[in-house]
Amino acid sequence: MSGARYWRHQDQRYNMAGNECGVCGSRFFPGKTMCPNCHRRSVGKMKKFYFNGNGKIITYTIIHEGSLQYRNQVPYLLAIIELEEGDKVLGQIVDCEASDLAMGKKVEMVFRKLGEQGKSGTIQYGYKFILK
Ligand SMILES: [Zn+2]
Known part of the structure; x- marks a missing residue:
């Protein structure tokens, strides 16, 4: 492709995708794989968040x-x-x-x-x- x-073929909402830490609620754009506040505690707990x-x-x-x-x-x-x-x-x-x-x-x-x-x-x- x-x-x-x-x-x-992507809508704007998709493009504004960042994420939110499931531990402390911090939001990131662009998304991160790990929250800089929670470090390892946030691994696997980062959720998609649309800004x-x-x-x-x-x-x-x-x-x-x-x-x-x-x-x-x-x-x-x-x-x-x-x-x-x-x-x-x-x-x-x-x-x-x-x-x-x-x-x-x-x-x-x-x-x-x-x-x-x-x-x-x-x-x-x-x-x-x-x-x-
Ligand atoms: Zn966090």
């Missing part, structure tokens, strides 16, 4: 130098997002200007095409954030 087809994707900006920065992956997108906005349901993630904020951003602003996770890779033309998707 090609990468593109694989993604096309609603809502969060707020903790801090953000404007990147002017693109890595290979982002070179055609500079400058771009990178932020640490605190998810409403737990965990913090580093993500790109899209569809807005740097002047629109502020700490504490509400954002929503979206899935976007990241780029196409190599001759195979495999389309890669990943999560990004938009202002709510």
Whole structure:
């Protein structure tokens, strides 16, 4: 199955799958195999958890130098997002200007095409954030 087809047949909820520790209730995105708080006690007790994707900006920065992956997108906005349901993630904020951003602003996770890779033309998707 090609990468593109694989993604096309998945709904968004599936893509926002993380997990929750069955011992202490901590939630992780992306999911972890072991809870960093409970260590071995959490093995086999990590449950699937679907994040609603809502969060707020903790801090953000404007990147002017693109890595290979982002070179055609500079400058771009990178932020640490605190998810409403737990965990913090580093993500790109899209569809807005740097002047629109502020700490504490509400954002929503979206899935976007990241780029196409190599001759195979495999389309890669990943999560990004938009202002709510
Ligand atoms: Zn735990």
